[in-house]
Amino acid sequence: MNGQVKTSVPWQRHWLGVLLIAVVLLAVPFVAALGGQAWVRIANFAILYIFLALGLNIVVGYAGLLDLGYVAFYAVGAYAYALLASPHFGLHLPFWVILPLGAGIACLFGMLLGAPTLKLRGDYLAIVTLGFGEIIRIFLNNLNAPINVTNGAQGITLIDPIRIGEFSFATTSTLLGIEISGPQKYYFLLVALAILVIIVNVRLQNSRVGRAWQAIREDEVAAKACGINTRNIKLLAFAMGASFGGIAGGVFSAMQGFVSPESFSLMESITILAMVVLGGMGHIPGVILGAVLLTALPEVLRYGIEPLQDALFGRMIIDPESLRMLIFGLAMVLVMRFRPAGLWPSPQRRRELAEHSD
Amino acid sequence: MSEPQILLEAHDVAKHFGGVKALHDVSLTIRRGEIYGLIGPNGAGKTTFFNCLTGLYKNESGHFVFDGVELAADAPHKAAEVGIARTFQNIRLFGNMTGIENVMVGRHLRTHAGVFGALTRNRTTMAEEAAITRRAEELLHYVGIHERAHDLAKNLSYGDQRRLEIARALATEPKLLALDEPAAGMNGTETEALRVLVEGICRDGVTVLLIEHDVKLVMGLCGRVAVLDYGEKICEDVPAVVQKDPRVIEAYLGGSVA
Numbered sequence: 001m002n003g004q005v006k007t008s009v010p011w012q013r014h015w016l017g018v019l020l021i022a023v024v025l026l027a028v029p030f031v032a033a034l035g036g037q038a039w040v041r042i043a044n045f046a047i048l049y050i051f052l053a054l055g056l057n058i059v060v061g062y063a064g065l066l067d068l069g070y071v072a073f074y075a076v077g078a079y080a081y082a083l084l085a086s087p088h089f090g091l092h093l094p095f096w097v098i099l100p101l102g103a104g105i106a107c108l109f110g111m112l113l114g115a116p117t118l119k120l121r122g123d124y125l126a127i128v129t130l131g132f133g134e135i136i137r138i139f140l141n142n143l144n145a146p147i148n149v150t151n152g153a154q155g156i157t158l159i160d161p162i163r164i165g166e167f168s169f170a171t172t173s174t175l176l177g178i179e180i181s182g183p184q185k186y187y188f189l190l191v192a193l194a195i196l197v198i199i200v201n202v203r204l205q206n207s208r209v210g211r212a213w214q215a216i217r218e219d220e221v222a223a224k225a226c227g228i229n230t231r232n233i234k235l236l237a238f239a240m241g242a243s244f245g246g247i248a249g250g251v252f253s254a255m256q257g258f259v260s261p262e263s264f265s266l267m268e269s270i271t272i273l274a275m276v277v278l279g280g281m282g283h284i285p286g287v288i289l290g291a292v293l294l295t296a297l298p299e300v301l302r303y304g305i306e307p308l309q310d311a312l313f314g315r316m317i318i319d320p321e322s323l324r325m326l327i328f329g330l331a332m333v334l335v336m337r338f339r340p341a342g343l344w345p346s347p348q349r350r351r352e353l354a355e356h357s358d
Numbered sequence: 359m360s361e362p363q364i365l366l367e368a369h370d371v372a373k374h375f376g377g378v379k380a381l382h383d384v385s386l387t388i389r390r391g392e393i394y395g396l397i398g399p400n401g402a403g404k405t406t407f408f409n410c411l412t413g414l415y416k417n418e419s420g421h422f423v424f425d426g427v428e429l430a431a432d433a434p435h436k437a438a439e440v441g442i443a444r445t446f447q448n449i450r451l452f453g454n455m456t457g458i459e460n461v462m463v464g465r466h467l468r469t470h471a472g473v474f475g476a477l478t479r480n481r482t483t484m485a486e487e488a489a490i491t492r493r494a495e496e497l498l499h500y501v502g503i504h505e506r507a508h509d510l511a512k513n514l515s516y517g518d519q520r521r522l523e524i525a526r527a528l529a530t531e532p533k534l535l536a537l538d539e540p541a542a543g544m545n546g547t548e549t550e551a552l553r554v555l556v557e558g559i560c561r562d563g564v565t566v567l568l569i570e571h572d573v574k575l576v577m578g579l580c581g582r583v584a585v586l587d588y589g590e591k592i593c594e595d596v597p598a599v600v601q602k603d604p605r606v607i608e609a610y611l612g613g614s615v616a
Binding site for chain 2: 214
């Protein structure tokens with residue numbers, strides 16, 4: 001699988017590739033900053049979505065469990081951070097306590113969702129997970145009475161940024177003579193987290209657990225007959241995916257300083273799923289590509305279509321937001337029609353689908 | 359030997375599907391080290407018996423005693439754990455995994471690496487992975503398809519798929535290997551090769567339970583044979599006796615009543 005592809009590349013080229021990627025990753029926040037800090041934030045969101053999509057990839061891509069409620073775990077992580085590090089409850093725990101805690105709570109929710117749905121497959125599982133995602137959002141929306149836990153639709157404000165000692169991620173500071181803004185700091189944090197999740201994905205894929213997931217995806221009955229405890233292994237996939245959702249949520253909270261239930265709509269779940277499917281289910285580079293494309297698309301539209309319409313017609317004819325959904329839908333249809341395995345599928349998956357269509 | 363001579367006892371196993379009695383109080387005993395045949399016309403309940411034994415179905419009454427211990431046949435993976443491995447009538451391989459990966463999945467049960475091991479790739483895990491790969495290669499050699507190890511399972515020929523399924527089942531280190539119509543759809547040469555393979559497996563210490571339609575294969579291979587008809591066991595004996603039993607002949611050739 002992956003390992004074999006890598007060893008066939010000469011090591012010099014391998015390291016050259018790594019070096020190139022490292023340079024690009026280092027340069028991005030500074031290049032983006034030339035266009036304003038807003039672009040750095042966009043880059044941050046792209047990486048946050050890479051992180052989320054790769055978390056979901058474990059559930060959908062590896063274990064083949066169609067999860068439409070992934071955003072629920074993201075929400076759980078975000079609110080865990082928000083409640084434990086804001087004036088809302090007057091708690092200000094450090095991030096290195098909350099992020100693992102948020103991951104743990106999200107993991108617990110993952111199992112909570114996983115346990116009753118283990119016998120469901122495909123469409124049925126999708127419906128239940130979709131419902132679960134909505135339940136969480138509605139809870140967050142309404143848990144302001146009788147005891148105000150989540151502050152309802154107003155959300156929670158003034159969330160602490162990530163802080164290491166005196167070094168705060170919210171403010172601009174000078175390191176080694178280079179001025180680094182808040183978003184730029186988060187950028188590097190997110191890149192580190194994304195590298196972590198990539199390593200986790202790669203290592204899980206080529207492992208005993210990864211094989212068991214793949215076996216379940218292929219044929220659950222045969223997997224059981226091989227002695228795989230499908231219940232535990234599926235729960236594990238849910239739990240792992242959920243933990244990553246939780247961590248992403250925590251970072252999101254800290255980065256934004258504000259969370260409200262509307263950030264965790266069904267649309268968000270679908271977008272993350274679309275990143276996985278559009279890019280190439282189960283294939284890490286594909287998922288990354290999908291996440292970057294789908295994060296960049298609305299921004300490109302916002303900064304590209306508006307001036308374009310102004311230039312052509314002298315006024316705005318179509319609102320970029322509705323155009324976004326239109327293009328999004330069209331892209332999905334086209335990809336599913338012409339590249340059903342995703343834009344950048346794993347070689348194996350491409351073979352699977354090619355032979356199905358014979 | 360200190361081990362009990364009886365490997366599997368089925369006691370009055372019954373399974374109904376709605377009003378249909380798929381299995382009606384079937385009892386049989388399989389001795390350690392033998393090749394035991396289970397035959398019968400289509401719909402006689404052979405595969406249902408397999409599914410009850412391996413925990414895919416829950417039998418309404420009766421029970422199995424395997425290796426001296428009562429089987430808690432409520433989950434297939436538990437059956438595999440105590441040492442019952444099976445193949446399927448309609449081959450169920452992991453089609454989009456390679457041959458060797460299929461066998462490696464079979465090793466899942468006897469290995470331990472979890473998420474922590476996978477993430478840290480510590481020495482124990484790497485050693486275990488190497489052992490899994492080595493054992494899978496050995497098993498592919500054993501069943502004679504090592505040259506196709508890196509082909510996707512679904513691209514293998516029919517006979518090779520059957521062999522791969524057997525290799526995967528053997529990877530779970532079974533005491534009892536249950537083969538569900540392994541010769542179905544095979545030509546004469548392939549069936550002969552299968553016969554040699556199954557004999558070899560038995561000689562290497564695995565008891566074999568064989569469902570088969572190919573009467574010639576069963577008669578040549580099995581030490582003892584049970585015949586099912588309409589969910590009931592109508593006969594159990596050595597092949598020579600079974601062949602002459604009037605009820606067996608009636609079941610296969612149709613009775614006097616039309």
